[in-house]
Amino acid sequence: xxxxxxFDESQVLDAMMxxxxxxxxxxxxxxxxxxxxxxxxGSLYNAFGDKAAMFCRALRLYQDEVHASxxxxxxxxxxxxxxxxxxxxxxxxARDARQPRGCMLSxxxxxxxxxxxxxxxxxxxxxDELEGALFAMFERARxxxxxxxTADCRALARFYAAVARGVAGxxxxxxxxxxxxxxxxxxxx
Amino acid sequence: xxxxxxFDESQVLDAMMxxxxxxxxxxxxxxxxxxxxxxxxGSLYNAFGDKAAMFCRALRLYQDEVHASxxxxxxxxxxxxxxxxxxxxxxxxARDARQPRGCMLSxxxxxxxxxxxxxxxxxxxxxDELEGALFAMFERARxxxxxxxTADCRALARFYAAVARGVAGxxxxxxxxxxxxxxxxxxxx
DNA sequence: ACGATCCTTGACCGATCGGTCAAAGCACCT
DNA sequence: AGGTGCTTTGACCGATCGGTCAAGGATCGT
Numbered sequence: 517x518x519x520x521x522x523f524d525e526s527q528v529l530d531a532m533m534x535x536x537x538x539x540x541x542x543x544x545x546x547x548x549x550x551x552x553x554x555x556x557x558g559s560l561y562n563a564f565g566d567k568a569a570m571f572c573r574a575l576r577l578y579q580d581e582v583h584a585s586x587x588x589x590x591x592x593x594x595x596x597x598x599x600x601x602x603x604x605x606x607x608x609x610a611r612d613a614r615q616p617r618g619c620m621l622s623x624x625x626x627x628x629x630x631x632x633x634x635x636x637x638x639x640x641x642x643x644d645e646l647e648g649a650l651f652a653m654f655e656r657a658r659x660x661x662x663x664x665x666t667a668d669c670r671a672l673a674r675f676y677a678a679v680a681r682g683v684a685g686x687x688x689x690x691x692x693x694x695x696x697x698x699x700x701x702x703x704x705x
Numbered sequence: 706x707x708x709x710x711x712f713d714e715s716q717v718l719d720a721m722m723x724x725x726x727x728x729x730x731x732x733x734x735x736x737x738x739x740x741x742x743x744x745x746x747g748s749l750y751n752a753f754g755d756k757a758a759m760f761c762r763a764l765r766l767y768q769d770e771v772h773a774s775x776x777x778x779x780x781x782x783x784x785x786x787x788x789x790x791x792x793x794x795x796x797x798x799a800r801d802a803r804q805p806r807g808c809m810l811s812x813x814x815x816x817x818x819x820x821x822x823x824x825x826x827x828x829x830x831x832x833d834e835l836e837g838a839l840f841a842m843f844e845r846a847r848x849x850x851x852x853x854x855t856a857d858c859r860a861l862a863r864f865y866a867a868v869a870r871g872v873a874g875x876x877x878x879x880x881x882x883x884x885x886x887x888x889x890x891x892x893x894x
Numbered sequence: 895a896c897g898a899t900c901c902t903t904g905a906c907c908g909a910t911c912g913g914t915c916a917a918a919g920c921a922c923c924t
Numbered sequence: 925a926g927g928t929g930c931t932t933t934g935a936c937c938g939a940t941c942g943g944t945c946a947a948g949g950a951t952c953g954t
Contacts, residue, residue: 543833674875693857705890747904751901
């Protein structure tokens with residue numbers, strides 16, 4: 517019954533991530549995690565620490581598996597292509613019934629003042645990454661002449677980051693509309 | 706000590722609304738409401754019913770006091786003016802330290818599947834009102850020739866509703882940027 | 895004056911919360 | 925073979941959760 521680890525840590529982390537992603541930090545109970553992972557309470561605490569630490573590990577997995585692809589979509593210096601890629605990723609997530617709706621990061625950001633200090637700063641930093649990536653992309657675009665020299669890259673980044681936050685939980689149909697408008701408006705400017 | 710109501714119901718409702726607005730439905734405990742209102746548990750339950758009913762009443766007050774002004778901002782057929790008014794309202798809220806950050810409605814929308822049926826449908830309906838008001842405004846604008854005849858009013862409404870959701874909790878500085886871009890992009894199109 | 899009715903109060907309920915711990919067991923090192 | 929060090933297990937902890945209720949007091953109609 518014991519001696520060495522009886523479980524695959526990455527599988528367990530994946531299960532924990534899905535629960536936190538779906539229900540958020542506060543609404544997720546340890547019993548939820550027990551059910552989802554198949555592990556016992558003691559094993560969870562022994563392996564990860566307390567609830568905040570479990571959330572942190574789950575959040576880090578989310579960053580690596582989900583958020584990283586969003587940041588990667590913003591590569592290059594063509595804002596139209598970059599935004600299209602980002603919206604396409606979000607559309608794919610929205611259409612995938614296996615994936616929880618919403619964004620684990622922006623949910624975490626909103627409640628991070630109730631998290632322990634280290635978890636809070638980590639969450640804040642991660643949540644600000646998208647705006648940073650958007651800003652960098654717009655700056656590359658301006659340098660490449662694909663954006664007016666007078667364009668306010670910071671403001672554009674903040675705007676599209678707000679759009680990205682705002683589409684969390686949206687159904688695929690409306691999300692298609694939003695993506696189309698998001699790209700069209702940028703082209704018009 | 707008793708006999709007739711010892712409290713001003715509207716004052717109590719206002720206090721409850723602020724708590725629910727700040728912390729959300731799940732993270733708000735009855736004891737939080739007891740502290741915020743000054744009433745005892747029994748009085749709260751006697752006056753309003755259960756926690757979901759308290760939330761409903763608070764949400765209705767939010768609609769009347771806060772959300773209604775947002776819908777009113779979208780009057781007329783000039784999309785530039787309407788959006789500017791909406792963003793100005795949000796900026797004013799963000800600058801007002803007495804008001805909680807974020808939007809009680811979009812927060813409620815996200816967790817409404819955990820509410821009782823009646824509260825859930827009420828919440829959903831209220832949360833969809835902004836997109837409806839945006840749609841109506843864009844249609845008036847198109848009829849008045851202020852928007853291209855080919856403009857997709859539904860898509861535009863969905864897009865700006867997403868922006869409005871996405872700015873929840875944003876600091877005044879970034880919000881100014883977002884408002885400026887939001888209006889500028891529409892003008893360019 | 896006197897019930898009837900409503901409100902307030904504070905104790906109380908079972909359930910669940912996050913977290914702990916001793917007992918027991920397996921695996922590895924020497 | 926026999927410790928040693930880890931994991932697993934399930935019972936257990938105090939705190940808090942949403943919700944209830946009997947007791948008691950104030951107000952009103954009659």
